[in-house]
Amino acid sequence: MTADDRFSPDFRETLKDRALGVRNEIVTGPVSDWATDFSHAEPEWAADPYPIQDELRERCPIARTERFGGGWLPTRYEDVAAIAYDTEHFSSRAIIMSNFRPPRELAPVGGIPPISSDPPFHHHARKLLLPAFTKNAVARREAATRALCHTLIDALEGQDVVDAARDYAQHIPMRVIADMLGFPPEDGPRFRVFIENALEGVNLQPEERIARTEKLFDYLFAQIREHIDNPRDDLTSYLIDAEFGGQKLEPSHVAGTMALLLIAGIDTTWSAIGASLWHLAKTPADRERLVAEPALLPTAMEELLRAYAPVTMARLVKEDMHWNGVDMKSDDWILLSFPAANRDPAQFDRAGEVVIDREVNRHAAFGLGIHRCVGSHLARMELRVALEVWLERIPAFTLADPAAVAWATGQVRGPRTLPIRVG
Template identity: 85%
Template sequence: MAVDDRFTRDFREMQEDRPLGTRNEIVTGPVSDWATDFSHFEPEWAADPYPIQDDLRQRCPIARTERFGGGWLPTRYEDVAAIAYDTERFSSRSIIMSNFRPPRELAPVGGTPPISSDPPFHHDARKLLLPAFTKSAVARREEATRAFCHELADGLEGQDVVDAARDYAQHIPMRVIADMLGFPPEDGPRFREFVENALEGVNLPPEERIARMGMLFDYLLAQIRDHLDDPRDDLTTYLINAELYGRKLEPDHVAGTMGLLLIAGIDTTWSAIGASLWHLAKTPADRERLVGEPALLPTAMEEFLRAYAPVTMARLVKEDMHWRGAEMKADDWILLSFPAANRDPAQFDRAGEVVIDREVNRHVAFGLGIHRCVGSHLARMELRVALEVWLERFPVFALADPAAVTWSAGQVRGPRTLPLRIG
C-alpha cells in the first residue's frame, strides 16, 4: 500500500506551523514560600511532597506561584474535584504545566486528544479509544504480561541487589504499550527518552522542547508509514482507519493520540509499580502479610494507588474570575494534584497512613470528570500482575540503601532508581 496522502507531511512541520503560545522564563530554583512560590520540580517536592501538601492544605489550600507565567495549586479534595468537573471555566488544551502555553486556537482538540481536548470534541475522541481498554480487552493481555514479568524476574535471579525501577517496573508498561500499538519491543529505551522529554523537560526553551518532541513525532511517523505498508491488528492500524464525523482522523490527531498512549501509558504505570514495591520494601509487615494473604493484594493495590498516586494534571483558566478566594486570570495554570486530594483528611480516614486492608477507598488516582483515565483497567492489570509475580518470585526483599532511591520530578512521580536487596 502506498503511503496515504494524509501522512506524507512531516509531523515536525505540523508542530512548527503552530504558534508557540505565551513564553515564560526559567521556572525552577529554590522555593521561598510554597504558598506563594511553589514549584513541583524542586528536589524536596520530588523526594517527599506530602508534608508540603499537608501544610498548604492547612494554611493556604489554594497556593499561588508566579513561575510558569502564573499558576495555582489546590490541595483539598473538594477543590480538586470541582475543577476536574468544571469544563466551562477550565480548559484541558495543555495538561503539562510548563514554561509556555499552547495557543487557544488548539482548543477543543489539543495536541494529544482526547486528554488535551475540551467538550464537545472530547466525548467523541475518547469514545474511539474505549473498545481497546475494556475489561475484556485488557484481560486478553494478562497472560502475555504475566509471562513477560516472569521473564524479567528470570534476569534478576541470583543477584543480591537489583534496581526494581530500572530493571523491572519500567519495562512492563513499555512492553504492553508496544504490543498494543504494534511497535518493536526492542524500542523500549527510546520510549523512556520520549517520556523524559515530554514530562521532565518543561524548563527547556520552547524551541528545544519542540525539537525534542519532534523526535517523538518522527518516530511515530515512521511507525505510521510502516503500518500503512503492512496493516495489522493493532491500535495504530485502528487509529489510521478510524473515522470521526464521517471522515478519517487528521494526521496530527492520529499521531497525538499515539504519543499520548505511549507516554502516559508507560510513565504512570511504571511509577505505580515502583512506588508499590518501594512501600513493601520499607514496610516488612505489609510485605509479609501480602505474601501470606495473596487474596488481599487487589485491596492493597488500591491503597497504594491512593497513597502514592503518581499523576498530577494541569488545566488552564479560560477567563478572569474570582474562584473560592483566588483571583484567577485567563491562562493561569491550575495544577490539579490528585495525590494531594487522595491524602485530604476531610475525605479519607487516616489519610496520611497506608492501610493495605482499607475497605472504603474512593481514591482519585485515575482522575475525575470527563478526563478520568481511559486506561485504568489496563493500569490495574499491569500493577496487579507485576506485584503478584514479584511477590511470588522474591517474597523477601528490602531497601538496599534508602538514600539511593530517587524519584522523578514533575507531574508524574515515581521511583527512578530503586535498589532492593532480594533473598
C-alpha cells in the same frame, strides 16, 4: 496500501507552528514560600511532596506561584474535584504545566487527544479508544504480561541487589504499550527518552522542548507510515483507519493519541509499580501480610494507588474570574494534584497512613471528571500482575539503600532508581 497523504512530511511544520507557546520563563530554583512560590519541578517536591501538600492544605488550600507565567495549586479534595469536573471555566488544551502555553487555537482538540481535548470534541475522541481498554480486551493481555514479569525476574537471578525500577517496573508497561501499538519491543529505551523529555523537561526553552517533541513525532510518523504499508490488527492501524464525523482522523489526532498512549500509558504504570515495591520494601509488615494473604492484594493495590498516586494533571483558566476566594487570570495554570486530593483528611480517614485493608477507597489516582484515565483497567491489570509475580518469586526484600532511591520530577512521580536487596 500506498502511503496516506494525510501523513506527508509537509505536516511536520504545521505541528511545530501550532505547538509553539507564548512564554518562556525559567521556572526552577529554590522555593521561597510554597504558598506563594510553589514549583513541582524542585528536588524536594520530587523526594517527598506530602508534607508540603499537607501544610498547604492547612494554611493555604489554593497556593499561588508566579513561575510558569502564573499558576495555582489546590490541595483539598473538594477543590481538585470541582476543577476536574468544570470544563466551562477550565481548559485541558495543555496538561503539562511548563514554561510556555500552547495557543488557544489548539482547543478543543489539543495536542494529545482525548486527554488534551475540551467538550464536545473530547467525548468522540475518547469514545474511539474505549474498545481497546475494556475489561475483556485487557484480560486478553494478562497471560503475556505475566510471562513477561517472570522473564524479567529470571534475568535478576543471582543478584543480591537489584534496581526494581530500572530492571523490572519500567519494562512491563513499555512492552504492553509497544504490543498494543504494534511498535518494536526493542525500542523500549527510546520510549524512556521520550517520556523524560515530555514530563521532566519543563524548564527547557520552548524551542528546545519543540525540538525534543519533534523526535517523538518523527518516530511516531515512521511507525504510522510502516503501518500504512503493512496494516495489521493493532491500535496504530485502528487509529489510521478510524473515522470521526464521516472523515478519517486528522494526522495530528492520530499521532497525538499515539503520543499520549506511549508516554502516559508507560510512565504512570511504571511509577505505580515502582512506588508500590518501594513501600513494600520499607514496610515489612505489609509485605509479609500480602505474601501470607495474596487474596488481599487487589484491596491493597487500591490503597497503594491512593497513597502514592503518580499523576498530577494541569488545566488552563479560560477567562478572568474569582474562584473559591482567589482571583484567577485567563491562561493561569492550575496544577491539579490528585496525590494531594488523595491525602485530604476531610475525604479519607487516616489519610496520611497506608492501610492495605482499607475497604472504602474512592481515590482519585486515575483522575476525576471527563478525563478520568481511559486505561485504568489496563493499569490495574499490569500493577496487579507485576506485584503478584514479584511477591511470588521474591517474597523477602528490603531497601538496599533508602538514600539512593531517586524519584522523577514533574507531574508523574515514581521511583527512577530503586535499589532493593532480595532474600
